[in-house]
Amino acid sequence: MRDAEEARTQPLGPQGRLGRGSVAPVLQLLSLALFTVVLVVILVKVSKVPSYQERRQEKQKIDKEMSQLKTGIAGLCRPCPWDWTLFQRNCYFFSQSKRNWADSVIACQDMGAQLVVIKSVEEQNFLQLNAKNKGPTWMGLSDLKKEGVWQWVDGSHLWFSLSNNWLPGEPNNDGDEDCAEFRGDGWNDGKCRVEKFWICKEPAASCSSP
Structure with missing residues (x-):
């Protein structure tokens, strides 16, 4: 143990x-x-x-x-600024707001353009169609300097070939109407102080190949 x-x-x-x-x-x-x-x-x-x-x-x-x-x-080259429309080597701005004729002239100048001056039948047809879809629209034509003598804002006179674009009975200077507008299917003289849509025009940019 x-x-x-x-x-x-x-x-x-x-x-x-x-x-x-x-x-x-x-x-x-x-x-x-x-x-x-x-x-x-x-x-x-x-x-x-x-x-x-x-x-x-x-x-x-x-x-x-x-x-x-x-x-x-x-x-890449954009011939026209954004929101502008290209047609035959020119750019067009169709406004979304309304101004009187004088303010429309200034608005276009501020964008480096001018209230539209029409130079051909093809251009007229293009503009008339677009303006018709918007409503009464100012163009750069008036007889403010001399009654009955219609001039564009660039100083040129209205071509005879474009004179047939006035609506029947127009221009009638009814109530001191001195500024031209697109209305319906033709032109009308309207009161310059009334606010309407407007169209600016400027030459398209040249896009040359490198």
């Missing part, structure tokens, strides 16, 4: 317990495993970073695309 108790109280030998000499190898294994994991993570990240040659090639590709884009934009 005593021998058994002594046997239980005796310290364990190298085979009976984990000695200090066994701890070091375990720590080394753990350190090696951790180092391996860290190394793998670093290698994965490095593999995702493009090389200098790849970055250079990508930059050259972007520079080439930008150059092509700039060339394409430079080749």
Whole structure:
């Protein structure tokens, strides 16, 4: 009985317990495993970073695309400003608001244009159709300087070939009507102080090939 108790109280030998000499190898294994994991993570990240040659090639590709884009934009040419309509090498602005005749003249001048001056039958037909869809619309024609002598805002006189565009019985100067307007299917002389739609005209830009 005593021998058994002594046997239980005796310290364990190298085979009976984990000695200090066994701890070091375990720590080394753990350190090696951790180092391996860290190394793998670093290698994965490095593999995702493009090389200098790849970055250079990508930059050259972007520079080439930008150059092509700039060339394409430079080749574009709008003969007329936005919201203007092109017709036979001229640009026309059809107003959305109404002004009296004098203010319409100024509005066109402020845009670098003039209240429309008609130079051909084709232009007249184009303008008459568009004005008819809007309602009474001012043109750049008046006899303000001399009653019965109709002049355009550029100082030129009304061509005889366009005189047949007056509606039947017009111009009649009814109540001091000195400014010409598009009305329905023809022209009418109206009171210059009345607010109506208006049309501006300017030459189209020249789009020459590079």
